Amino acid sequence: MFANPPDGERHDRTPVGWFARAVRVPGRERRILVQSAKATLAATAAWLLATLVLRLPQPFLAPYAAIFLVEATVYRSLRGWLQQVGSVATGVLLAAVAGQLIPWQAVALGGVVFVGLLVGSWRRFGDSGVWVGVTGMLLISYGTAREPALLGDRLLETALGAAIGVAVNTLIFPPLYGERVAAAADRLATALAALLESLSDLVRRDEPPEDLDDLLSQAQDTRSQVLAAEEAVGLTREGRRLNLRRGRPADGTHHERALRTLLGLWPAVSQLITAVRTTAERREHPFEYPWPDAREALADLMHRLAGAVQAVAVAGEPVDLDECRALLEKLERRLVTAEEDGVPARLGLGTMTLPARHLLEMLRDR
Numbered sequence: 001m002f003a004n005p006p007d008g009e010r011h012d013r014t015p016v017g018w019f020a021r022a023v024r025v026p027g028r029e030r031r032i033l034v035q036s037a038k039a040t041l042a043a044t045a046a047w048l049l050a051t052l053v054l055r056l057p058q059p060f061l062a063p064y065a066a067i068f069l070v071e072a073t074v075y076r077s078l079r080g081w082l083q084q085v086g087s088v089a090t091g092v093l094l095a096a097v098a099g100q101l102i103p104w105q106a107v108a109l110g111g112v113v114f115v116g117l118l119v120g121s122w123r124r125f126g127d128s129g130v131w132v133g134v135t136g137m138l139l140i141s142y143g144t145a146r147e148p149a150l151l152g153d154r155l156l157e158t159a160l161g162a163a164i165g166v167a168v169n170t171l172i173f174p175p176l177y178g179e180r181v182a183a184a185a186d187r188l189a190t191a192l193a194a195l196l197e198s199l200s201d202l203v204r205r206d207e208p209p210e211d212l213d214d215l216l217s218q219a220q221d222t223r224s225q226v227l228a229a230e231e232a233v234g235l236t237r238e239g240r241r242l243n244l245r246r247g248r249p250a251d252g253t254h255h256e257r258a259l260r261t262l263l264g265l266w267p268a269v270s271q272l273i274t275a276v277r278t279t280a281e282r283r284e285h286p287f288e289y290p291w292p293d294a295r296e297a298l299a300d301l302m303h304r305l306a307g308a309v310q311a312v313a314v315a316g317e318p319v320d321l322d323e324c325r326a327l328l329e330k331l332e333r334r335l336v337t338a339e340e341d342g343v344p345a346r347l348g349l350g351t352m353t354l355p356a357r358h359l360l361e362m363l364r365d366r
Contacts, residue, residue: 034173035070042066042168046161054160056153061088061135062161069165075241077169081162083128088158091116091135092151098136099146112136174243177236178252184225184232185259189313191222192262192269196306199276203352204299212277219273226266229259258312261366265309268362271355272302279348290349294334298349301327301356308363324360328353 022029043063050059065084071077094112102108116133125132135154144150169175195218202215236252247253279290290298304324311319331353335346 031175035072035175038168038172039067039070039165041172042070042161042165045168046164049164050157050160054156056157057150059153059157061154061157062164065158065161066165066168069162070169072175073235073239073241074170074174074243075238077166078242079126080128081166083124083126084131084162085155085159087120087125087128087131088135089155090119091132092139092155094119094132095136095139096146096148096151098140105140105143109137109140112140170242170244174245175239176243176245176248176252177232177239178255180232181236181252181259182255184229185255185262185313188222188225188229188259188262189310191225192265193306193310195219195222195269195273196302196309199272200299200302200306202276203295203302215273215276219270222266222269226263229263233259233263257366258314261312261362262309264362265359268355268358271358272352275352275355278351290345290352294331294345294349297327297330297334298352298356301331305356305359305363309359312363312366319363319366321360321364324363328357328360331356 018029019033022033043066046062046066047059050056050062056062065088069077069080069084071080091112094116098108098112102111113133113136116136117130120129120132122129135158139151139154144154198215198218202212233256236256240246240252301324304327308319308321308324331349335350335353
């Protein structure tokens with residue numbers, strides 16, 4: 001679905017190589033290029049409309065607002081328009097009040113900035129809250145706070161620029177982030193599968209490992225991939241809100257289900273890591289390392305689960321779990337019937353088998 005660039009182009013970090021990737025390959029570079037072009041278009045259109053059509057004097061706020069409203073998602077643009085217009089209107093009102101009540105410009109400027117920053121911290125203003133103090137400061141410093149017509153012009157410029165920015169971002173290639181979901185699913189599946197393979201190799205050993213630092217480091221890396229995947233899902237879902245391109249392959253819906261399945265596997269994999277550590281530190285716990293033939297079946301199960309996890313990332317592809325089920329049934333029969341293993345060894349086997357069963361159930365119900 002998402003093409004990969006040639007090897008030479010992928011590693012070319014020159015401006016020419018960056019531009020070539022932006023043109024040829026859907027992804028981050030192309031999105032930056034498109035959003036930059038859209039912001040340029042919005043700023044230019046806002047300036048021309050404010051100067052040539054509305055004949056507004058010094059309409060610097062129009063292109064400024066237009067640029068900032070070409071946001072990462074259409075939803076943020078629309079929300080930002082409301083927040084920005086509200087914060088600028090509040091700043092204009094503060095400047096008007098200060099201009100009428102305070103005859104000293106320096107005192108009026110300080111008061112407007114102080115009150116504006118306090119008012120702008122209201123969470124409803126979001127990131128646009130700083131505009132309350134900044135707008136008031138600009139109007140006081142330019143000496144227009146006592147001229148109602150000019151105050152109205154500033155508010156009109158901001159509303160106009162913000163509206164153009166929102167319109168451009170909404171109507172011209174509104175941004176989608178489907179490739180992030182696909183890439184996150186691939187990375188997370190690879191990380192989880194590699195972790196399960198490492199656990200499989202550890203369990204096959206005749207003696208429990210003395211040093212688990214590498215395993216714990218790998219688990220931390222996988223946890224980072226989980227957090228990145230959750231962020232990708234959130235951004236992709238937000239990108240589809242109010243987006244005219246929603247429903248196209250690039251919106252990420254096709255890969256989101258696979259990524260949700262992979263995210264759901266992490267708690268069980270984490271429990272499996274804890275179980276291996278518990279048996280590896282048997283001098284402090286009542287669990288013994290399982291017998292060699294039981295460990296071999298458990299290691300095979302982890303190996304098969306790793307392959308199944310990797311297959312989940314390929315959206316729409318079937319995942320074969322028959323061998324996993326057979327191995328799990330073999331282990332559970334041993335837990336019930338192999339009394340010669342002894343209670344501590346059976347406890348050790350059971351504490352590793354339970355999270356493996358959870359993994360299999362989640363893969364089956366994906």
